[in-house]
Each structure stands twice: as C-alpha cells, then as structure tokens.
Amino acid sequence: MNFDFSNDEKMIRDQVARFLSEQCDSKVVRGILEGDENYSQGVWTGLAEMGVMATAIPEAYGGVGAGYPSLCLVAEQIGAHLAPVPFASSVYLATEALLQFGSDDQKESWVPRLASGELIGTLAADAATSCRVEAGKLSGKKMIVADGGIADFALILAEDEKARIGLYLVELNHNSVKRENLQTIDPSKNSSSLYFDAADAELIGGLDAGIAEIDRIYDRAAVLVAFEQLGGAARALDMAVNYARERFAFGRPIGSFQGLKHMMADMYVALKLAESNCYFAAWALDTQADELPLAAATARVSATQAYQLCTRDNIQVHGGMGFTWEFDCHLYYRRSNYLTLILGGLSEWEDKLVDCLPDERAA
Numbered sequence: 200m201n202f203d204f205s206n207d208e209k210m211i212r213d214q215v216a217r218f219l220s221e222q223c224d225s226k227v228v229r230g231i232l233e234g235d236e237n238y239s240q241g242v243w244t245g246l247a248e249m250g251v252m253a254t255a256i257p258e259a260y261g262g263v264g265a266g267y268p269s270l271c272l273v274a275e276q277i278g279a280h281l282a283p284v285p286f287a288s289s290v291y292l293a294t295e296a297l298l299q300f301g302s303d304d305q306k307e308s309w310v311p312r313l314a315s316g317e318l319i320g321t322l323a324a325d326a327a328t329s330c331r332v333e334a335g336k337l338s339g340k341k342m343i344v345a346d347g348g349i350a351d352f353a354l355i356l357a358e359d360e361k362a363r364i365g366l367y368l369v370e371l372n373h374n375s376v377k378r379e380n381l382q383t384i385d386p387s388k389n390s391s392s393l394y395f396d397a398a399d400a401e402l403i404g405g406l407d408a409g410i411a412e413i414d415r416i417y418d419r420a421a422v423l424v425a426f427e428q429l430g431g432a433a434r435a436l437d438m439a440v441n442y443a444r445e446r447f448a449f450g451r452p453i454g455s456f457q458g459l460k461h462m463m464a465d466m467y468v469a470l471k472l473a474e475s476n477c478y479f480a481a482w483a484l485d486t487q488a489d490e491l492p493l494a495a496a497t498a499r500v501s502a503t504q505a506y507q508l509c510t511r512d513n514i515q516v517h518g519g520m521g522f523t524w525e526f527d528c529h530l531y532y533r534r535s536n537y538l539t540l541i542l543g544g545l546s547e548w549e550d551k552l553v554d555c556l557p558d559e560r561a562a
Contacts, residue, residue, distance in 0.1 A: 238283050267484045278430030
C-alpha cells in the first residue's frame with residue numbers, strides 16, 4: 200500500500216503551481232475581493248486551456264483520465280494560491296455528481312463541457328431551505344450557494360409531489376431563476392442565494408435517493424477540499440516562518456523567541472497530521488476503498504483544524520502588521536473560514552468521523 204504520489208502526478212502539480220505562481224498572485228486575489236467581478240476569468244480560462252478541470256474525468260467524456268491523486272495535488276495548488284475560481288463547485292461537486300449518478304446521456308451532454316471549462320456547475324444541497332418539483336418544474340429557494348452567481352447550472356436537492364427527495368439539474372440562465380449575490384467573510388469566492396419559479400428540472404440519479412447521493416458526493420468532495428486546505432495551511436506556515444526569520448526585535452530575529460517557536464511548532468505538527476490523513480484519503484478515493492467515508496471525514500476534520508490554526512497563528516506571528524489590510528495574512532484567514540463551511544461545518548464532520556469509527560463493543 201503506497202500513499203505517495205507518482206512522478207507523473209507530481210509533474211502535473213508542478214505545472215499547475217508554475218501557472219498559478221505566474222498568473223494568480225495576491226494582486227489577482229485582491230482584485231476579485233475588492234472589485235465587482237465574481238471570479239477571475241483569466242485564471243479560469245488558463246486552467247481550462249491546460250486541461251486542469253478535466254484531470255480526473257475519463258477520456259470517454261472529454262477528460263484527461265489522470266486520476267484522483269493528480270486532482271488532489273491540483274486542489275492543493277488551488278488552495279496554496281487562493282485561486283479565485285469556482286473550481287470546487289464545478290469540479291469536485293457538479294462534475295462528480297454527474298459522473299457518479301448521471302445517466303449515459305446526461306454524462307455525454309454535460310461532462311465534456313465541464314471538462315473544457317465551457318460550463319460551470321454547482322451543487323445546492325442545503326436541506327434547511329427547501330425546493331419542490333411538480334411536473335418537471337422546480338420552485339423554491341436555496342440560500343448561500345457556493346458560486347451560485349457564476350454557475351451555468353446547479354444540481355438542486357428537492358422533493359417531488361410524493362415527498363421523495365432527489366437531485367435535479369436546473370439551468371440557471373433563465374427568467375425562472377433569480378440570483379442574489381451575498382457578502383461573506385471571503386469575497387474572493389462567490390456565494391449567492393437562488394430563487395426558482397417553475398424552472399425546468401431534470402432528475403439526476405434515482406428518486407428518493409437524494410440524501411444518500413449527497414453523502415457520497417460530499418465524501419468525495421471532502422477529500423479534495425481537504426487538499427485545498429492543506430495547500431493553504433502550508434502557505435500560511437511558510438509566511439509565518441519567513442517573517443519570523445526576517446523580522447528583528449531587540450537585536451534578534453523574532454523567530455528565536457520561545458513563544459513564537461512553540462507557536463510555529465504547533466502549526467507544523469497540525470499540518471503534518473493533516474497531510475498524513477489527506478494522503479490516506481487520496482488513496483481511498485482513488486481505489487474506491489470501503490474506508491472512504493472514514494478517510495474523508497478524518498482528512499476533512501484534520502485539514503480544517505490545521506488550516507484554521509495556521510492562518511490564525513500566522514497573523515499572531517506577524518504581530519500588529521498581521522492585522523493590516525496590506526499584508527496577505529487575512530486572505531488566507533478568510534479562505535480558511537470559507538472552506539470550513541462549504542460542505543458543512545467542522546462539528547458536522549466531527550460527528551460523522553465518530554459515526555464512522557468501528558464499534559469496539561461489537562467486536
């Protein structure tokens with residue numbers, strides 16, 4: 200059992216890292232955060248031209264077929280560079296849902312256009328705000344949908360006339376759909392509320408299987424989001440260490456002070472624990488192992504904790520400068536909080552992790 204990545208997978212990672220280093224620096228992120236655009240079209244187009252959205256999609260549907268380990272390393276670079284693009288919504292959620300549950304015709308119709316970056320998809324599975332389908336028409340609302348103001352279509356969790364819960368595909372560029380962009384802690388990532396008034400809806404997967412489908416989609420997406428968190432946490436730690444080496448106080452680099460040493464050591468330990476769990480989860484995702492739900496929850500919890508710790512303490516290491524708008528610390532802190540919530544909060548995944556643990560009493 201080998202949890203490391205191959206040379207080919209690392210080469211894909213390095214190519215994406217090089218592109219994002221050149222085309223997605225903090226100025227690009229700030230441009231989206233402070234401007235009127237919902238995402239960086241230039242970065243999205245560049246990733247599409249490289250075939251990045253198609254990384255794990257089978258060749259039969261216009262993909263590269265490089266597998267999930269490669270996509271995990273791509274996700275890590277997306278997180279490290281804070282790429283302001285709808286990558287998670289379109290690739291981890293919408294594409295995966297169609298690949299796992301769509302019919303052959305649905306896959307052939309939608310997945311190639313997702314692979315090329317022509318279309319952007321998202322998933323709206325919040326059960327707290329309901330939608331209802333009658334005679335193929337969907338009405339209702341979904342609140343705080345990730346990239347809802349960008350996507351061309353959304354996969355909506357809704358119930359039909361017989362209260363059966365299913366997943367429905369709805370195109371969003373129609374008069375029957377209203378979007379309302381929302382302000383969140385990370386304006387470099389779009390969030391929107393969606394309102395539907397008898398919008399055409401196409402069932403994906405089976406009737407009355409919606410909750411089980413969402414759980415499977417979330418398990419798969421959680422692994423990829425955890426790698427985004429891992430990339431961001433590593434970058435926050437690097438920022439803290441580099442600043443601690445360069446910043447002097449009382450004639451010494453502040454990194455020599457015991458309090459900061461311990462703080463950064465804790466950041467490193469949390470990062471390495473998350474890395475170990477993420478690598479195991481990547482293996483489980485790639486092999487479709489029975490351990491995937493447990494591995495996904497473990498990676499999600501540890502990566503969330505590591506990202507939050509590293510971004511919070513990165514600000515502390517920077518001292519008073521860390522709280523200023525001019526430094527980039529807050530960009531990673533914002534993204535860490537955003538990624539904590541997009542698949543359900545940390546407490547939900549902690550509960551799921553406990554539920555997935557084997558019952559020793561049964562043994």
